[in-house]
Amino acid sequence: MSGGAYGGWSPWAAVDQGRSAAPPIEAAEDLLAEILFDFRAISRREFRQGVLETMGRAPSSRLFHLDVKEADTAREHVREILRSIARARDPRAVLGVLGEALRAHDPYDGALPWLELAVLALTAETGLPAEVLLRVIALLRALTPPPGPQRLLAHVPPRAPGRHRIDERTTLPEILGRLLDHFGGPDAGYALSFLDGLVRDPELALRHPQLAELGVLLRRVAVPRPEPREGAAGRLIVQIRLDPETPEHIEASRYHLRASYYRQPLAGGPIERLNDLVAGDSLAKEDLVTEGSARLAGWQELFSELARSRRSPVRIEFLLPKALLGHSAELWSPAPGGYRLGLLHPVVVRSLDRYINPWLQTPAWYERWEHLFAETMECEAVDRIGWPPLHPERAADLPGWLDGRPTLACLGLDTPYDELDPGVRAAVLDAMVFDGVPAMLWRRAPGAPTDVVEALRRERPRSLARLPEAVHRHRKVTRAAQAQDGVTLFWDDPNCVDPDQDAGFPGMV
Secondary structure (H helix, E strand, O other), X not given: OOOOOOOOOOHHHHHHHOOOOOOOHHHHHHXXXXXXXXXXXXXXXXXXXXXXXXXXXXXXXXXXXXXXXXXXXXXXHHHHXXXXXXXXXXXXXXXXXXXXXXXXXXXXXXXXXXXXXXXXXXXXXXXXXXXXXXXXXXXXXXXXXXXXXXXXXXXXXXXXXXXXXXXXXXXXXXXXXXXXXXXOOOOOHHHHHHHHHHHHOHHHHHHOOXXXXXXXXXXXXXXXXXXXXOOOOOEEEEEEEEEEXXXXXXXXXXXXXXXXXXXXXXXXXXXXXXXXXXXXOEEEHHHHHHHHHHHHHOOHHHHHHHHHOOOOOEEEEEEEOHHHOOOOHHHOOOEOOOEOHHHHOOEEEEEHHHHHOHHHOOHHHHHHHHHOOOOOOOOOHHHHOEXXXXXXXXXXXXXXXXXXXXXXXXXXXXXXXXXXXXXXXXXXXXXXXXXXXXXXXXXXXXXXXXXXXXXXHHHOOOOHHHHHXXXXXXXXXXXXXXXXXXXXXXXXXOOOOOOOHHHHOOOOO
C-alpha cells in the first residue's frame, strides 16, 4: 500500500517545492503503525476494542468501530484500523479522534506524545510541511536512548511561546509539539531552533549518528529561526561547606563554614565560579543550623545574585564530612521569618571527602552519574532506586549486590543514616567511594520509606535526574507533618566540582 514511511511522498520534494498540504493518511501509515505498536496495551484485543468503541461515540467518527474488520493478530488489526481511518469521509478528523481515545484509555503511555505529534503533523498547519515533520518524528524516535531531560531543556529557546509549560518532565515529542502548537498562527521557527540545537550538540551527535540526517533535512527548510539569546541563564548552584576543625569523634565538634556560588548550564556540565563567602568564625555542631543560617542571611552578594536569578533554577548543596552526612541541612533558615531553606529551594547533601580528594573521584562515579539521566518506558523512574539489604550480617554482601547492578545510580536506605549499624554505614560509604554511587535517599526518622517513594512516584519524574526537585516538592507538600519532613537526598554531581575552591579560603593547612 505504501512505498516506504511516506508512500510516494518525499520530504525533500516538500522542502524544494514549498508544499504545505499534508500528505494522505495512507502515506504515513507505516510511521503511525510503528508508533501504535509501541503502546504497551495494544497487544490486548480488549484494549483495542475499547479504543474503537470510544471512537465510535465521537460525532466525527460515529459508529467507526463497526467499519473496522477484525484480524487474527494485533499487528494486522492495527493496520486495519489505520486503513479504515484512511477510507473515512474525513480521515484527519477521525485520526484526531484516535489520539483522543488513546489518551482516554492509556494517558501515561510513552508512545502517546509521539502519536499526538504525528497527528498534529497530519491535521494542523504548523509552519512545517507535514512530510518534513513526519520525517523529523521518525528520526527522533530512532534516538536510543533518548536525550536526557536536562540536555533537552538546554536547547529550548528561552523566549518560545509556552516556554513556561516545558520543564525537565517534558518529553522530547511533548517539547516539539508545544513549540509547534501555539496561539498566533503557524510558526515553526522556535521548533526548528530547538532541533538545530540538538543537531549541533557535540555530545548528542557522538551518541546518535542519525542526527546528521536530521541536520541535512533542517538545512533545506527555509524558515527563519529566532536568534539565540546571549548569556542565557543556567542553574545557580550554592555550595555550603563545613570543614571539621576538631576531631569529629569528640562530643564538642566544631566546623568552619565556607560557601561559594556558581553558574551551571541547565544541561549539566562544568560550573563557573561567581563568588565566595569570606570565611568567618567556626561553628559548634549544636549551633550549625542557627549560626550557619545567620551567616548566610548576612551574605549580601548571594542575596543580590538570587534577586538577579529569580527566574533561574537554584540548587543548594551542603558539602559535608562523613560524620555529618545525616545533618538536617534543609532546616537552615537564612530568610527572614525563619522560612526553611528546604521549602524554598532543592537542598541536597554531598561528600566533602570525595569533593576535595581527586583519588576518590573514580570513573565509576562518572559512569553511574550518567545513568541518573537515562529515561525508560519499561518502569517508572523511582522504581530504579535500589534498596540494598542493610542488616549487619549482610553488610559484606553490598559490594557483590552493587557489582551485579552496574547501571544503578541511586540507593535507598530504609534506615536513617545516623542509625545505621557502624558496619553497615562503613559499607554504604565504601559503596560511594569504590562503586561510585552518586545518589542516595533516606528518611531521618524511623519508618518505612513507602510514603517517600509514593510521593516521588506522584511527581512522575521522567528520570532520576529530577530527584532534587521531586524531594523539594515532597518537603513542601508535607511541611505541616513534622514526622514526614525528615528526608535527605545525597546528590554528588561529579561535574559540579571546583578543584580550586580551597584557593579562595585563607587559613587552609
